[in-house]
Amino acid sequence: MKKYLAFTGMLGFMLANSQVVMGGSTPLNSHTQLELQNSGQKVLILPVAENETILPKYNSSQPDKYDDDATMEAMLMYNKSESLTKVYDGTKWEQAFNAKNKSTTWTRANINSTNMTCLSTSDLFGQLLQLCSSDNLKFSVPQNSSQFSDYLSVVRDSETFRIRQKGLYRINFNVLFSGFTAGFDFNGARITIVVVVNGVEKAYMSGKASPFINVGNYLVSTDGVLFLDVNNDVKFRLVLDGSSWSISSYNFGGTTESSVSIERVL
Known part of the structure; x- marks a missing residue:
């Protein structure tokens, strides 16, 4: 029984500290838990919403149109009607990936x-x-x-x-x-x-x-x-x-x- 508990503990520790790499074999960054690497014509397809009403936590009765949920913060979805990738900040969906180096006034x-x-x-x-x-x-x-x-x-x-x-x-x-x-x-x-x-x-x-x-x-x-x-x-x-x-x-x-x-x- 003690050996089983020790083995389970070691396995849990290894899983908690392991890194998963997709598109490659060796992690490029020691801080990532899930790392996506691209060599050639490979893409990541995000989950898609037809419009803002399909985005999770949509609620038309809320002033900002969305319910608050801190557990969903940093979720990404692509809104087809706006042609924009949106990120949920814990209270509402905002545009993601603004091009800071191209910002003008x-x-x-x-x-x-x-x-x-x-x-x-x-x-x-x-x-x-x-x-x-x-x-x-x-x-x-x-x-x-x-x-x-x-x-x-x-x-x-x-x-x-x-x-x-x-x-x-x-x-x-x-x-x-x-x-x-x-x-x-x-x-x-x-x-x-x-x-x-x-x-x-x-x-x-x-x-x-x-x-x-x-x-x-x-x-x-x-x-x-x-x-x-x-x-x-x-x-x-x-x-x-x-x-x-x-x-x-x-x-x-x-x-x-x-x-x-x-x-x-x-």
Whole structure:
């Protein structure tokens, strides 16, 4: 019995202090318990979640969407809907593997082509009809371009910036748009860019196109400042409002002059 207990103790000690190597035979680091070595085209496939609702501990009733569980800290999963590897920090899932050596203080993206139209009529008692379109602007980040960066935030989809660093941000908006306004008063068409953070309207950038009958190209630049937190989703909604008895049609973006930059200033 004593020999059995001694043998079991020695075996337990050896297992507790052993190192497991996959992809090789000799550990490269004395501190690792599980070591993955790569020689040739070998990869590690992480567990996959289709979206954030499939990630363990998801709870929509929690303010941060996840239950706390310290025993699961450092768990990794790949979120397919965001194209990001996420790590659980004991309270929530965060983005893993940020490229620190490439961090900058700004992100810039092209504004893709978007068409907007508006028809408006009125009488002495007010507006009778307004059929105007509004839509989220679409963006794209050119690859292998030194003039564009996607390190401060990530274009989660064609409409959304997801912020990676908390701070005070300067949002610079430049857009070339072309089209026409035909109306019969002095107001012209009002064009508004709404900055939407997590579904809430936070800032407005607005201007007017020329009244009466006018056809032309316009280059508009404007700035705004917002406080943004980690994982905030930022969209830009374009709204076209017509004046009384007018019709407007404009095409926004799709040119090298049309871009949005988000710069952390503090």
